[in-house]
Amino acid sequence: MWYKRTIPLILVFAIGVAAFVQEFVPAPWAGRFRENITLWFQIIGSFALFIGLYSLLHMHWTRIRRQTPGWAYSIFVFLAAGGMIAVGLYNEGKGPIIDVAQGTRTWLDRGYDYLIKPCTATIYSSMAFFMASAAFRTFRARNTAAVLMLVAALVVMFGRVPVSEVLGGWLGDPEMFSRITDVLMKYPNLAAKRAIMMGISLGAIAQSLRILLGVERSYMGGGD
Amino acid sequence: MAFTETNTTTPRRRPVMRRARAWGFAAAGVMLLIAGAPSRGQQAESLPASAPAAAPASAPASAPVPLEIPAPESVKAYDCPSDDGSAIIVEWAKPKIETPGAVYVVDVAAAKEDFAAGAFKTVQVKPGPEALKSANQKFFGVSPANAGLYYARICPSSLYPPVPAGESRTESLTRHAKAGHLSAEELQRALAASDADAKWLARLMADLTERDTTDAKARTRRINAATYYLRLSVSPDGGRARAYVSDKDGQPLVLSAAALPNQFKWYKLNIAIFSVAFCAVVAAFIWIARRNPNLYIRRIAGLDAVDEGIGRATEMGRPVYFVHGIAGVESMATMASLTILGRVARKAAEYDTRVRVMNWDPMVTAVSQEVVQQAYTEAGRPDAYNPDDVLFISTDNFAYATAVSGLVVRERPAAIFMLGTFFAESLFLAETGASTGAIQISGTDSYSQLPFLITTCDYTLIGEELFAASAYLSREPKMLGSLRGQDVGKAFLMVTIVVITAVLSVAAARGVSLDWLTNLFKTF
Numbered sequence: 001m002w003y004k005r006t007i008p009l010i011l012v013f014a015i016g017v018a019a020f021v022q023e024f025v026p027a028p029w030a031g032r033f034r035e036n037i038t039l040w041f042q043i044i045g046s047f048a049l050f051i052g053l054y055s056l057l058h059m060h061w062t063r064i065r066r067q068t069p070g071w072a073y074s075i076f077v078f079l080a081a082g083g084m085i086a087v088g089l090y091n092e093g094k095g096p097i098i099d100v101a102q103g104t105r106t107w108l109d110r111g112y113d114y115l116i117k118p119c120t121a122t123i124y125s126s127m128a129f130f131m132a133s134a135a136f137r138t139f140r141a142r143n144t145a146a147v148l149m150l151v152a153a154l155v156v157m158f159g160r161v162p163v164s165e166v167l168g169g170w171l172g173d174p175e176m177f178s179r180i181t182d183v184l185m186k187y188p189n190l191a192a193k194r195a196i197m198m199g200i201s202l203g204a205i206a207q208s209l210r211i212l213l214g215v216e217r218s219y220m221g222g223g224d
Numbered sequence: 225m226a227f228t229e230t231n232t233t234t235p236r237r238r239p240v241m242r243r244a245r246a247w248g249f250a251a252a253g254v255m256l257l258i259a260g261a262p263s264r265g266q267q268a269e270s271l272p273a274s275a276p277a278a279a280p281a282s283a284p285a286s287a288p289v290p291l292e293i294p295a296p297e298s299v300k301a302y303d304c305p306s307d308d309g310s311a312i313i314v315e316w317a318k319p320k321i322e323t324p325g326a327v328y329v330v331d332v333a334a335a336k337e338d339f340a341a342g343a344f345k346t347v348q349v350k351p352g353p354e355a356l357k358s359a360n361q362k363f364f365g366v367s368p369a370n371a372g373l374y375y376a377r378i379c380p381s382s383l384y385p386p387v388p389a390g391e392s393r394t395e396s397l398t399r400h401a402k403a404g405h406l407s408a409e410e411l412q413r414a415l416a417a418s419d420a421d422a423k424w425l426a427r428l429m430a431d432l433t434e435r436d437t438t439d440a441k442a443r444t445r446r447i448n449a450a451t452y453y454l455r456l457s458v459s460p461d462g463g464r465a466r467a468y469v470s471d472k473d474g475q476p477l478v479l480s481a482a483a484l485p486n487q488f489k490w491y492k493l494n495i496a497i498f499s500v501a502f503c504a505v506v507a508a509f510i511w512i513a514r515r516n517p518n519l520y521i522r523r524i525a526g527l528d529a530v531d532e533g534i535g536r537a538t539e540m541g542r543p544v545y546f547v548h549g550i551a552g553v554e555s556m557a558t559m560a561s562l563t564i565l566g567r568v569a570r571k572a573a574e575y576d577t578r579v580r581v582m583n584w585d586p587m588v589t590a591v592s593q594e595v596v597q598q599a600y601t602e603a604g605r606p607d608a609y610n611p612d613d614v615l616f617i618s619t620d621n622f623a624y625a626t627a628v629s630g631l632v633v634r635e636r637p638a639a640i641f642m643l644g645t646f647f648a649e650s651l652f653l654a655e656t657g658a659s660t661g662a663i664q665i666s667g668t669d670s671y672s673q674l675p676f677l678i679t680t681c682d683y684t685l686i687g688e689e690l691f692a693a694s695a696y697l698s699r700e701p702k703m704l705g706s707l708r709g710q711d712v713g714k715a716f717l718m719v720t721i722v723v724i725t726a727v728l729s730v731a732a733a734r735g736v737s738l739d740w741l742t743n744l745f746k747t748f
Contacts, residue, residue: 020499023492024488024489024492024495024496025487025488025489026306026308026309026485026486026487026488026489027308027309027486027487028308028309028445028485029485031308041554044587045552045586045587048585048586048587048589048590049586050586051586051589051593051616052583052585052586052589052590052616053586053616055589055593055611055612055615055616056615056616056617056618058612059612059615062612069634070634094422094423094426095423097426097427097430098422098423098426098427099426099430116620119622119623120620120622120623123622123625123626123652124622124648126652127648127651127652130651130652130655131651133655134651134655134676134679134680135679137679137680138679193671196671196674196686196687197671197687198714198717199687199688199714200669200671200687200688200691202502202688202710202713202714202717203560203669203687203688203689203690203691203692203710204556204688204691205499205502205503205506205713206506206688206691206706206707206709206710206713207556207559207560207691207694209503209506209507209706210694210695210703210706211559213507213510215510215702215703215706216563216694216695216703218562218563218566218567218595219559219562219563219591219595220594
């Protein structure tokens, strides 16, 4: 138990305190400490990547083996992963690690630009529909608070489109709606945001302290 | 901080504005313009310290512009405070009258003799509000005196680069061969490298570049730590003609300083004090809670609903989904979500309900597997643990969101926990979950995503409630004590904000300046 609990807790405390102290020290040793910690993190992370890859491929292989509904899609995981790994290793005939000449577009670049990027852009653009359906549900005037939010949201949305200047012009001030929008965003909205941010910061500090003092230990895979 | 200066006690000599001398320097200025600007390191032409400006030849004789020279006693050179030892500061008093177009020039030399040999570098400072010390509160603080002091930040390693700039491959190879990093045979092979040797050469160059990077860091430290000699002058037009700040003998005043690493960032003092004080409060409440375990903690609806969600999944015979956000294990929100995962997995194991954990980060996957396995063991059902239920999906946030959404639509979980850091994909995930009718409990530290989660989820842990979850769910006195400390810190901040806002408003209404009070809360 000593090596499984006590040593990790001592390490967590020592590294945690050192990480806190280095934040206030400009001397190069603090920078070197941060670099080393980052390096260790990357080394451990690279091992974890194999666990992640194994987890992903194992799950999809199980789906194919058991022929669960939609198992054929799992074949694409192997094709896509294998394809990208292959072109990455091929590296325009130079093999792994070697840099290709600057400006050369490798097959890996093409795979990223012509397959991954368009897919990502498609998913991102579909967010507009999700946003519309979420807004439709939220902006129902069910009670006073909901009415207030609805009015504020309409004003902010209206103040950010050019037609608001036309309507403002008819009312005597083309900038009227954009100014109201600015006031709403700068004061009530920013105040609420900052309050949440402060709460998050305090919560994160308290959580860190619980971890450093060994009060919170469930992240180590055990109970409390 | 190193503060080494010489001859700074010489009495100030006021500039003399004599028309005849002005014309003399005007003529000199014209000649200099014809001669062209000097290159870096070239010996500048000195004007007497008390000289008026070298006025343009076309300037009317009745309006010569005076060239004000900073008082010698105001010129100081010292190590830049609160930095890593990479800069020297030269400061001087802002003259009462400033010549339009004039530029301050700091000469920097590695040895005093270099000035006579013309082997020095120059740094120009254009006068203006941004050149004042008051414009850089991070390093110089908020003293009112800073509004009357100009400064130049001299970075020795920029003036004397540790690695030769624009070096060709042949030059680099030759340099390394001379330093003994390459044998003569290797040098010959590298210089005559054919296509067959391309891989070998690429590896060799990568090694040499790595060596250069490491050497450059050490050399940069040595370059910065050396003592440099500095002198200040004013150029009427940024050209070669300069009037030097002089010592009592009429010679250019030479100061010396070295850039040394500092051990504390003084501009973060207020943060350090608050952090330590807040930690002390939390630690004190943990200690109090051990003596008095019956602390009152406010109810958090989102956490009370955890059991409800798992119970619903058990009744419906459907799985529980736990969606980590898209942050690594180093994120505090992820750490908080891992503690909640332990609780959820244990409860689900007790009820024999399947828990599937969706991960964006491989390291979080590994930790999650450990947490879930331990939870199943503690629940007395280690055999029910299935590693395939803790999935790594993708490190691309939209690929992750798409895959999770697909699983949600196909498997229709009864409860979805979305806890961690989320970005644009939060609405995508939450809206898909809402469309399947799952009970959704979310919590995030990304305040920009909170509106989306509040809109689409049944319960949302707002801000610090996510971090309070482990303490709240465990009900362990020590954990609850830290939660009380957290609430006390929040109350203190609220009171401080209200009181200080009121004080500053009253002070502003009465025309009283309380800048020192606002400066206490400034962060850099």
